[in-house]
Amino acid sequence: xxxxxxxxxxxxxxxxxxxxxxxxxxxxxSHVYWYRQLPEEGLKFMVYLQKENIIDESGMxxxxxxxxxxxxxxxxxxxxxxxxxxxAAYFCASSPRASSYEQYFGPGTRLTVT
Amino acid sequence: xxxxxxxxxxxxxxEAETVTLSCTYDTSENNYYLFWYKxxxxxxxxxxxxxxxxxxxxxxxxxFSVNFQKAAKSFSLKISDSQLGDxxxxxxxxMTRDNYGQNFVFGPGTRLSVLx
Numbered sequence: 001x002x003x004x005x006x007x008x009x010x011x012x013x014x015x016x017x018x019x020x021x022x023x024x025x026x027x028x029x030s031h032v033y034w035y036r037q038l039p040e041e042g043l044k045f046m047v048y049l050q051k052e053n054i055i056d057e058s059g060m061x062x063x064x065x066x067x068x069x070x071x072x073x074x075x076x077x078x079x080x081x082x083x084x085x086x087x088a089a090y091f092c093a094s095s096p097r098a099s100s101y102e103q104y105f106g107p108g109t110r111l112t113v114t
Numbered sequence: 115x116x117x118x119x120x121x122x123x124x125x126x127x128x129e130a131e132t133v134t135l136s137c138t139y140d141t142s143e144n145n146y147y148l149f150w151y152k153x154x155x156x157x158x159x160x161x162x163x164x165x166x167x168x169x170x171x172x173x174x175x176x177x178f179s180v181n182f183q184k185a186a187k188s189f190s191l192k193i194s195d196s197q198l199g200d201x202x203x204x205x206x207x208x209m210t211r212d213n214y215g216q217n218f219v220f221g222p223g224t225r226l227s228v229l230x
Contacts, residue, residue: 031215042118042205042220043159055214089157098215101147101166105159 004094004106012112019079021109025094032075037089049075082113116141118208118221126227127196135191135224137206147209148189154202196228
């Protein structure tokens with residue numbers, strides 16, 4: 001059973017470009033969480049999705065950021081018109097159900113905006 | 115709002131010695147879970163140990179143990195017989211659940227260096 005997979009592991013974008021980060025949860029997991037980790041800081045919650053639904057996006061910036069988790073395929077975190085301040089590590093985590101007490105983290109995507 | 119505080123930004127310990135990392139949290143919830151995660155240079159988040167708040171017994175996983183003081187809202191991690199591979203960032207995390215999902219809050223981390 002493969003763990004949570006994220007790709008790409010490293011992504012470099014110029015200011016103004018779009019960044020797409022993908023997360024494939026563990027098999028059988030239908031709950032996905034996205035976190036952002038700025039340098040030298042802890043993880044900050046961004047958004048929580050179930051299949052085809054956004055449950056909680058209270059940690060997501062209001063502009064330029066969007067997330068989806070379609071019925072088929074990975075969850076995608078999309079950042080439009082990236083700025084230098086978006087440079088960070090983005091982690092996704094999955095869990096099998098809402099009542100679970102654990103999240104399984106992917107290896108993260110390091111986004112660098114030049 | 116729940117908050118997690120780790121008051122030690124950096125710590126170091128000699129190989130084979132014991133080190134304790136501090137964590138305090140603030141919540142009005144009664145049912146919650148506490149975690150310590152390790153993040154080595156690879157940046158992978160690795161679960162070290164978990165504690166359910168309703169359990170009085172402190173969790174233990176091999177060389178890792180916690181001192182959970184619910185009244186004081188304290189959750190420290192003790193690493194015994196430190197090894198070079200323990201060098202990493204350590205994050206304390208607090209989690210509550212509702213009908214919709216989990217709510218994780220992470221502390222800012224403690225950078226631990228194990229010295230040969």
